[in-house]
Amino acid sequence: ALHYAYHLFMLGFLLYVGLQSRQGITLTQFYALVGGTLLSALSPLSPLSLPRLADALVQGAKAAIPVSVATAAAGIVVGVVGLTGVGLKFSGLVLSASGGVTLVALVLVAVASLVLGMGLPVTASYIVLVILAGPALADLGVPLIIAHLVVFWLSQDSNVTPPVALAAYAASGLAQADPMRSGFMAWKFAKGLYLIPLLMVYRPGVMLEGGAALVAKDLLLGLLALAAFVGALEGFLFRPLAPGARLALLLGGVLVFFPGFGLELLGAGLVLAALLWARLTRRSVSG
Template identity: 45%
Template sequence: MLLNGYSIMLSSFWAVVASMIVSYFSRGSAQTPRRMVETAVTAAYAVIPVALACAAAGCIIGIITLTGVGLKFSTLVVLLSGGQLPLALMLTMLTCLILGMGLPTAAAYILVATLVAPALVDLGVGLLAAHLFVLYSAMLSSITPPVALAAYAAASISQGNPLKIAVLACQFGMGAFAVPYFFVYDPALLGIDVTWVQVVVSFITAIAGGVSASIAMLGVLAYRLNIIERLGFALAAVLFLNSDWRYDALAAIVAGALVFWNLRKGAAEEITTGTGTQPVEKTSEGET
């Protein structure tokens, strides 16, 4: 229904109706009136954390819009960055994460595209790259603390701690935070005025950069990483951002050497001590 242009509310309503009908095909899952009431009560309790997060985000967005600060963001980004593109991109992403709190993707994009994207265009970023940067950055607000509506929704289902889930989501999704920068620094990803070979190479380096960033954030590969190895993967992720093949080659060498070293170090310690550094998929007792 969503693909056919129906609203989210209407699609959700008919999804609930369809699930109730399908439940009668199995005796064990049939929705009796009592089960329907229990399900409604459970759903109401699950919505409370999400509603509170939306209310808090609404207060922040209201302060920004009613005071007129939002209209000055474009100018502030240029002034605070001093015309330096890397700093401007970081400030823009921070702005998008703040303005995108508690908003659906479409609304978040419209807001940040109007207020922030012009600042990037003024600094020489292509129009399409600038809009993709703010769009992707605004989308990431759904997993970024403290609001992180996606984390609150997941917590209501899993009965977990919303803040811990949001932090873990950021750690596992660190590669996603690098994607907007690839749109700016590696325009070949957009497929404009480039060959298909350049597109493929850019796609591969973007994936490698995102994976390197995630590894650096999580601190694990096949075995636990020390601080030097994590910094090395972070450096590789930054080098992968540049579209110059020499930087990509250097990043590949750094990342490849770190992967080889991590595997060899862990295997050597296991042989020497009999236990060594445990692989990340094993528990402390060695059980899978």
């Protein structure tokens, strides 16, 4: 592996050009292509020959076709949204339907991402959703960068939402499993991703904002919430869970999102108690 460590130089060079020298994205990509080609040509293990270069260009063009089609389709959608004013209407609809409550607006955006994920890949889903829902979240007081991250995170749903589910279909090909069944199982298992936008909005420490104590507390509560949601959804955490344990996990996972030391402590206590009980009683059940 050390023989290929020189590729790390290209990564550092690309980061420098893109971040420090303030070059545009097009020029940065050009530098990356030229630098990568020169490094490959000078490689002592597998120097880049003209036939290999031609094959790389062909493979790159083939790989760019799906992205180009998705980008073109997204451009059409963006143009239609801009010309018809659907974006403003959608933002107003989200604001009116949510009643100014950020949590309700996040739920509506999540539903929209689920619908878009059924027919669009990740990039197109993100572009469309951020145009439609981004202004609504910003109007509700969500910082712009957080609004973009929330929309981007929710747009990942298209990777695991049939009938698109590109990531699930790729995994089913590797596992030689049924693609549609893999897609639905991936969609089920990935529902924990809906908690991350809530953590971004209500737990700023997850985004490394605030002091060290706040960051540590929010990260710990976020991990507990994810573990609680997984256990409550699957009904299994170290061992099969009874309905009471699943309810305790769900209640504890919800409480950690509410501000206030008392509710946070109660929610974390419920989750930790359920985790400890499941861990200690695992052997008795398996035996």
